[in-house]
Every structure is written in structure tokens, then in C-alpha cells.
Amino acid sequence: MRLVALNRKAIACGLAAGTSLADALAIVPGLAVHDCDPVADADLLGRIADGCMRFTPMIALDGADGIMLDITGGAHIFGGERELACEVQDWLDSGQVEARLARGSSAEAAHALARFHQGDVVEERAAIRALPVAALELDSESDLGLRRAGFRTIGDVLDRPRNVIAARFGAAIIYHLERLVGALSKPVNPRRHRPSRTFRRLFAEPIANKDYAMGVLRELLDKAHASLFEEDLGARAFEARFCRVDGLTQRLYVETSLPTRDSAAIARLFDERLDGLADPLDPGFGFDSIELAISRTELLKPEQDDLEKETGQGNSLAETLDILGIRLGRNRLLRFRPHDTHIPEDAQTALFAVDTTRSFSWARAKAGEPPSRPLQLFDPPRPIAVIAEVPDGPPRRFRWQGKLRDAARYEGPERIAAEWWKSAGDPLGRDQLTRDYYRIEDTDGRRYWVFRHGLHGRETDNPNWYMHGLFA
DSSP states (O other), rough: OOOOOOOOOHHTTOOOTOBOOOOOHHTTTOOOOOOOOOOHHHHHHHHHHHHGGOOOOOEEEEETTTEEEEEETTTGTTTHHHHHHHHHHHHHHHOOOOOHHHHHHOOOOOOOOHHHHOOOSHHHHHHHHSSSSGOOOOHHHHHHHHTTTTOOBBHHHTSOOOHHHHHHHOHHHHHHHHHHSSSSSOOOOOOOOOOSSSEEEEEEOOOOOOHHHHHHHHHHHEEEEEHHTTTEEEEEEEEEEEEETTSSSEEEEEEEEEEEOHHHHHHHHHHHHHHHOOOHHHHHHHHEEEEEEEEEEEOOOOOSTTTTTTOOOOOOOOOOOOOHHHHHHTTTEEEEEESSOOOOGGSEEEGGGGOOOOOOOOOOOOOOOOOOHHHHHEEEEEEEEEEEESTTSSSSEEEEEEEEEEEEEEEEEEEEEEOTOOOOOOOTTTTTTEEEEEEEETSSSSSEEEEEEOOTTTTBOOOOOEEEEEEO
């Protein structure tokens, strides 16, 4: 058993990560220890990162115990980089989170200074030179080789010619060194993609009334409507963030199947989402800010339905799909798209309704004619026992659901040949044999769609029969 993480008091007592628990208890007999829980640690780190969205949207996790904030171009809002760092520290202290902050001209510099530098940074270059070679975070063999060669600090390595260092210890050291001093830079990969538009409301005093918070969200939706209307845009993904004073950020996310800027319709979706939460929206000690982020936008120009209406009033089908998607889940609501094939069970493809933005045209029966395809299809088709007058004739009697049924009328056959270009391997051989379909009505008035699988005498000597669908 070894120590994994320590607070400031434990470090001040001379303990370090990696120390065995027995040695640690010998050094500090009254040491308080807790079992390591990586899952809980990751959850806490994620919640802290979400809370840092109040400072910048460019946030990335830095290992298992760090967070990287890219404050480029945004520090002036808080009065400067030093003031922003103080704001972040005060916010972390209010949530009783122990953290060590550092600012750097590059992500690697900030990372190294936060983990290996003690005290305030007066001049970044000098502070980096004073860091131990461990700040390069090389593999154990390269790190040991540097220290055995007499290199103790980053400055010792910087003072030697790069080609000499690369020839002796490998080119990877130069790569890490140049990234640390800012000669090479790698942009921060944000934990969450930057929304195309964000609307925020800050409160001088935390609010603890949930209804008032939802009212503020509606005001933000009205602002979003005005902004989108000016650019002829609609949105399809909205996220409401309720930032609590203790650092926890509660999120509500909704999607729409069509681009929209109708604030009332979007508010209804948020209400549906709120009603469906397993854990209600809890303000805790209060929300200090509420944000509305729009991550997906599309072109949406005003439309005129007819001469009596000035602009389109929305798509009732799309609104219904959006509400059902909120209640049931986006991946549980499907729409069907026609597929160009004669094989009945493959003639449509299921898509997530929220991702299907356009309507499809389906083949319709002629006026006065019965439908050629049943509403209910069985996939795979159900085998049935059939009695026919001749092997290649229509069914006269068949057994379905344990009962013999006599055919009073039939229509067919409709012959559908196999798709020869598809590979075989279907256990029913559906990709190999021809089908002869019949629409049948039994003596009780029920209607069925059955087919004989295989041409008698040409493709098989004993063709099987299948029930493929039921007409309404």
C-alpha cells in the first residue's frame, strides 16, 4: 500500500507520492488515509473542469489530476492574467479544493510550473530554467541518463548544444525541451467543443429559486432568437448550464430535428427535459450564473406559407418529434427512409429521427386499389404449412398461429427475383431463390401476405412457404 495523493499538510510533513503506507505512518503516526477511488477522482475533476467554463470555454483535462485553461484573449475581461488567476483560486477555495495554479506562455510551461515549481513565478524563463529535469517528463531511462550525466535542471540542458544532447540522449528530449520553452507549441484540445454562440447571465447574489432560474433561461432564449434572426440562422442543439456557487454545473441539453429559433418551442423542450430528470434541478446554495450555449446552427430563412400568412409558424411534425425525443430518448425515436430495392424487408432504413432533417417520398397505392404491401412485416418471415392444388399454384389452406385457415380469395403471384450481386449466407436462402408473393383473404376476412420461396422444379424440388406480413 502506497500513497497516491497528498494535501499540503502531508507534504509539509515530509511525505511524498509513492511512499509506502507503513513508512508514512511511521513518519506521521496520526496520518489520516483514505482508499484511492480513481472513478470518483475523475468525476470530481470533470465537475471542476465544467465549473471553470465560467472563465474560458477552452478547457482540457491535464492527466488524471490537472486542468488546463487556455485564457488567450479573455483575461482582460477579469482585469488581466494575474487577476484571473486570483479569481480562479478564490473560486477553488470556496469549493474547498486544494490546487496549485501556474501561468505560462504555453500549455507545457504552465503544466511544468504548476507541478514542479514552488512559490510565485516572477520571471517565466528563469523559473523554467530552475525546474528539475523531471519537468521534461521523459521515460525513466532517459531521465536517469540525464541525471547521471550531471544535468540537474532545465537550465543545465539548455546551456548545452542541442545536437550534442540529441546525439547522446535522443531527439525526443529536444522535442520535449522546445515545447517546454515555447519554441514548439501544441494547441489545447478542449474537453468540450466551443459553442458557436453563448449567452450568459451573471448574478450579484446567488439565486436559489428554480422557477426564477428557468425564467432567466427563457430570457436568454429570447436573446438567442434575436441573434439568430439577424443572421438568418436556426439552431439544432441547445445546452443550458446552471452554475452553482459550490462549483457544480448542472446541464440540460436538447436537440431539434429541424433548425429553429422559436424560443417558446425550445423552452417547452427544456421544460420536458426538466420534468424527465431523475434528479431534480438542485440550486444548492444558489446559482451564480446561467448560460445558454448553441453548438449547431444552420441556415434558416423566413418562409411564406401562403398569402394569408406572413411567415411560417413552425413544423408541427418536427415539434412533435422533438418532444417525443426528449421523453423517450434521442436514440429510441426512429424514422424510416425508403431504400431502392425490391426485397420488402430491405425497402426501408431506420434512422434517428432527430438526425433526419428532410422528408422522403414513398410509393403510394393507386386510388381505389388496395395496398400492395402490408403495414406489419415479419423479419425474418415466419414459416407456415401450406396446401396448394398444384406445387406452383396459390395456397388453398394454410396453418397460422396453430389454426388452419382456408383461403377465400387470393391475388398473385407477384414475383420478386433474388439480388444476385449480394453474397449468399442467409439461413433462409432469401438472397438466392425467387419469391412468389400472394395477397390472401381467409374465410373470416383476415388478410395475409405470403410467399413461396423458390420456383418449383427449377430452383428447388420442395419450395417452402412463409408468412411475411399482415394487412390491417
